[in-house]
Amino acid sequence: MRTLDWIVLLGTIGFIVIYGIWKTRGSKDIEGYLKGDNSMKWWTIGLSIMATQASAITFLSTPGQAYEDGMRFIQFYFGLPIAMVIISVTIIPIFYRLKVFTAYEFLENRFDLKTRSLAALLFLVQRGLAAGITIYAPAIILSTMLGWSLTITNLVIGVVVIVYTMSGGTKAVSVTQKQQMAVMMGGMIVAGIMVVSYLPDNVGFGDAVAVAGKLGKMNVVDFSWDWKTSWDDRYNFWSGITGGLFLALSYFGTDQSQVARYLGGKSIGESRLGLLFNGLLKIPMQFLILFIGVMVFVFYQFNQPPVFFNEAAKNKVYATAHADELRTLEGEYNTIFEQKQAAVHELVAAIKTDDEAAIVAAQTQVQTYTDAGKEVREQVKTVIKTATPDAETKDTDYVFISFVMKYLPAGLVGLLLAVIFSAAMSSTASELNALASTTVVDIYKRSVKSNGDPKHYLNASKLFTLAWGLIAILFATYASLLDNLIQAVNIIGSIFYGTILGIFLVAFYFKRIKGNAVFFAAILAELVVLYCFYFTEIAFLWFNVIGCVAVILFGFILQGLIGKKNEELVKA
Amino acid sequence: MKKNHPVDEEPPIDKPPFFKTWKGMYWLVLGNLAFMILLFYAITKLYE
Numbered sequence: 001m002r003t004l005d006w007i008v009l010l011g012t013i014g015f016i017v018i019y020g021i022w023k024t025r026g027s028k029d030i031e032g033y034l035k036g037d038n039s040m041k042w043w044t045i046g047l048s049i050m051a052t053q054a055s056a057i058t059f060l061s062t063p064g065q066a067y068e069d070g071m072r073f074i075q076f077y078f079g080l081p082i083a084m085v086i087i088s089v090t091i092i093p094i095f096y097r098l099k100v101f102t103a104y105e106f107l108e109n110r111f112d113l114k115t116r117s118l119a120a121l122l123f124l125v126q127r128g129l130a131a132g133i134t135i136y137a138p139a140i141i142l143s144t145m146l147g148w149s150l151t152i153t154n155l156v157i158g159v160v161v162i163v164y165t166m167s168g169g170t171k172a173v174s175v176t177q178k179q180q181m182a183v184m185m186g187g188m189i190v191a192g193i194m195v196v197s198y199l200p201d202n203v204g205f206g207d208a209v210a211v212a213g214k215l216g217k218m219n220v221v222d223f224s225w226d227w228k229t230s231w232d233d234r235y236n237f238w239s240g241i242t243g244g245l246f247l248a249l250s251y252f253g254t255d256q257s258q259v260a261r262y263l264g265g266k267s268i269g270e271s272r273l274g275l276l277f278n279g280l281l282k283i284p285m286q287f288l289i290l291f292i293g294v295m296v297f298v299f300y301q302f303n304q305p306p307v308f309f310n311e312a313a314k315n316k317v318y319a320t321a322h323a324d325e326l327r328t329l330e331g332e333y334n335t336i337f338e339q340k341q342a343a344v345h346e347l348v349a350a351i352k353t354d355d356e357a358a359i360v361a362a363q364t365q366v367q368t369y370t371d372a373g374k375e376v377r378e379q380v381k382t383v384i385k386t387a388t389p390d391a392e393t394k395d396t397d398y399v400f401i402s403f404v405m406k407y408l409p410a411g412l413v414g415l416l417l418a419v420i421f422s423a424a425m426s427s428t429a430s431e432l433n434a435l436a437s438t439t440v441v442d443i444y445k446r447s448v449k450s451n452g453d454p455k456h457y458l459n460a461s462k463l464f465t466l467a468w469g470l471i472a473i474l475f476a477t478y479a480s481l482l483d484n485l486i487q488a489v490n491i492i493g494s495i496f497y498g499t500i501l502g503i504f505l506v507a508f509y510f511k512r513i514k515g516n517a518v519f520f521a522a523i524l525a526e527l528v529v530l531y532c533f534y535f536t537e538i539a540f541l542w543f544n545v546i547g548c549v550a551v552i553l554f555g556f557i558l559q560g561l562i563g564k565k566n567e568e569l570v571k572a
Numbered sequence: 573m574k575k576n577h578p579v580d581e582e583p584p585i586d587k588p589p590f591f592k593t594w595k596g597m598y599w600l601v602l603g604n605l606a607f608m609i610l611l612f613y614a615i616t617k618l619y620e
Contacts, residue, residue: 071612074612078605078609081601081602081605082602082605085598085601085602088594088598089594209619210619212619213618213619213620214619218615218616218620219616220612220615220616221609221612221613221616222616223613237609267586268586269586269587269588272588272594272597273588273589273597276597276598276600279601279604279605280600280601280604283608284608287612
């Protein structure tokens with residue numbers, strides 16, 4: 001890192017944090033601390049919602065995903081705008097009418113204390129783990145790329161977030177997220193412009209998109225459906241519009257880290273507009289991030305890519321007995337790239353002249369070299385795993401950051417690192433804020449100490465923010481000791497979201513179903529989801545649909561049985 | 573809840589911008605989604 005990069009990185013992060021603390025100083029009660037005195041305007045809510053969802057992994061992994069798999073990941077977000085409309089129409093008015101601090105508070109009003117506590121506890125376990133991962137996942141990549149210690153990187157992200165979240169509560173989270181979102185989008189647009197400008201002189205923007213298309217990366221929408229195979233295809237139109245809808249309904253309608261963002265609105269109208277703003281802009285934003293990944297892919301058609309994007313992991317192998325083996329494979333990979341060059345330029349020339357036969361011939365040739373390169377990369381991964389068994393051989397998360405560090409000029413590297421740190425901080429801040437408010441409102445104030453004064457609950461909220469922050473840092477620090485932790489946490493999220501959404505949908509739309517029925521229906525639905533997870537190949541997005549539908553079905557059946565039993569008791 | 577608002581602040585939005593009712597805003601979001609899906613489909617077909 002050069003001096004200018006340090007100045008840009010520290011200046012950007014420092015300004016956002018200090019501005020956030022200064023702007024939101026002096027909350028005197030829990031209303032101000034957890035709901036920002038209901039003073040947030042729609043654009044603050046909208047940006048805050050987007051910044052909460054966009055974690056650092058969004059900016060590190062998504063371009064890498066597009067590099068490997070093309071644009072089709074965008075379909076994952078197709079259900080989101082529909083969910084924003086449904087929440088605006090139905091959920092927001094109910095939350096406002098009941099003046100709730102958390103989503104789970106509403107469940108006691110509708111059902112009973114045990115259902116509220118069950119949903120709050122499920123959220124605390126799931127989000128508590130996720131907060132650690134939100135810090136750990138980018139820290140592991142940033143520490144590798146920057147040569148920092150993992151503990152220091154965890155501490156830098158965690159401590160800074162704790163300071164401003166503890167100080168200003170919900171308002172500080174939303175105010176800082178507005179700035180962080182500006183940095184994130186500005187940084188990504190600059191990165192996109194830079195990667196296109198690095199393409200050879202004879203390759204224009206249109207040619208680059210055409211090359212990406214001919215090499216299978218512009219696969220944005222896939223409407224095809226096969227009853228036998230499409231269920232385990234994670235990203236197609238149908239799983240995006242249905243599974244994605246249920247996931248977005250669960251996340252934005254029942255997850256306190258998002259609910260807190262719009263509960264701080266000045267009015268129902270401001271909260272609605274904030275959510276609809278997200279519904280309008282989320283897909284274009286994800287499209288941009290994926291498209292940058294595709295342009296990085298095109299860039300590496302004309303510039304030698306590393307055989308393995310995690311250079312630090314590769315360098316470790318060079319210090320072992322497998323160094324020669326790796327060196328030979330790297331040489332082979334570079335030779336394949338040189339041979340591919342002629343074919344890539346032929347493809348560009350054929351695209352320019354619109355010669356279909358020449359395009360197909362060049363396309364086939366490029367694909368042959370690409371497949372040969374892939375084969376060598378697989379062998380490299382095997383060597384890395386043999387030489388250093390602890391090493392992670394999935395390197396797609398390193399594609400974008402490795403490009404940034406190697407090719408962007410001084411200052412812009414600092415800006416892009418500020419993007420990633422901002423994203424890590426914005427999602428962690430929302431999580432800590434939501435964990436603290438759920439702990440205080442749904443557990444501490446409701447079941448432990450119900451007679452405290454406003455000052456007491458304000459202090460308790462600050463202390464719980466600190467406590468959850470420390471737990472998150474601790475979890476992030478020791479996360480590497482557990483295998484496949486990130487995957488495990490993602491799966492835990494998918495397993496519980498459907499059931500939680502089912503409880504809320506029953507609460508909103510099925511007035512006949514009461515507390516006992518929904519409580520036991522949720523437990524049964526959870527067992528069904530666990531069965532699907534352990535014994536079937538169904539893609540995780542569908543768990544949200546299955547869990548949700550199962551709660552509703554079991555709720556009806558159990559309510560029927562309980563209702564009959566009650567009638568018999570009354571008759572007896 | 574609104575007692576903490578300073579009196580000189582802008583009034584909160586209760587009606588959507590550009591439309592007379594919220595229904596218009598909802599159709600804008602859904603229409604935008606439909607437009608994007610069609611656009612993405614066109615891009616997929618154009619560049620495949």
